Amino acid sequence: MAIDRKVLATVVFVVTIGSCLGYEDKTVVQYLHEHGYHTLSKLLVDTGLNVTLNTTGPFTIFAPTDAAFARIPSDTLASLASDLHMLSSVLKYHVIQDYLLIPLINGVKNDTTLEGGIISLQRTPSGLLINGVAHTLPSQSDLVVNNGVIHSIDTVLLQIFHPITETLTQIIVREDQRFKDLAVAFLLVNMLTTLSSGDYTVFAPVDSAFVKYKDNLLSFDAPNAPTIYTKVMQYHVVRGGRTTSMLSDGQSLITLEGMSLHVTKDASGMKINNVTVIEADIMATNGVLHVINDILVPPDYRG
Secondary structure, eight states, X not given: OOOOHHHHHHHHHHHXXXXXXXXXXXXXXXXXXXXXXXXXXXXXXXXXXXXXXXXXXXXXXXXXOHHHHHTSOHHHHHHHHTOHHHXXXXXXXXXXXXXXXXXXXXXXXXXXXTTSOEEEEEEETTEEEETTTEEBOGGGOSEEETTEEEEEESSOOOGGGSOOOOOHHHHHHHOTTTSXXXXXXXXXXXXXXXXTSSOEEXXXXXXXXXXXXXXXXXXTTSTTHHHHHHHHHHTTEXXXXXXXXXXOTTOEEEBTTSSEEEEEEETTEEEETXXXXXXXXXXXXTEEXXXXXXXXXXXXGOO
């Protein structure tokens, strides 16, 4: 199969910046079959997707290794094996109908898969973090073939069972059993609109965190309440989606309010300004939400 002009341009670009492992004049299917992706190759044949991935494309496939498939719980694997339609959907979720090279991604990129769902791609120092759970393998990524690009990954993407379909705003509003006060606070300062698009990390206090501040810092009766609420809520939001794997101990994060948050990570978990993250990496179509057990108080309002 002759390489088309777009692939040729891609290869030239990648070779120029020195990050590509090379080009092989094979299709995605041929490459996977010849380079040890035994489980994936078999499943592509079982579902008939090998026919699709042998066509012109272009395709970018996030290819789970055999070891990645071996880590799937046995009951989940049995369920997939007995339902070729679901299996096909899972495999299609690993494919984007475009050329996608890691050097071309900055920060977070959400893309639509062949299955139709949204996949979240986050650039890291070693490659890509996918949906907050899977990592590309540095020595087996940006593999350019004649109808696309292959990136090996260490985890099978099973998010089709729990697809990423909601914005940060939708998650906060839906989770009214624990984010009711947060939703009201964001609504008061018009930040629900902000968090319905763009790309953000939200440190989301649960409702119980608001209780001890309702008669002081976050009192509705304070004459400057609108200003205080705006600054406090902006202090809980950072531009750019960041999962826990993208946050490091001692890191500083600039908030929308303008002041910094301090990250602490150790064996016990993660804290932001000494406030504990009680649930991490809730993925949205436009960022990441981490649940915290207290309010993050900006420096100007600390006692």
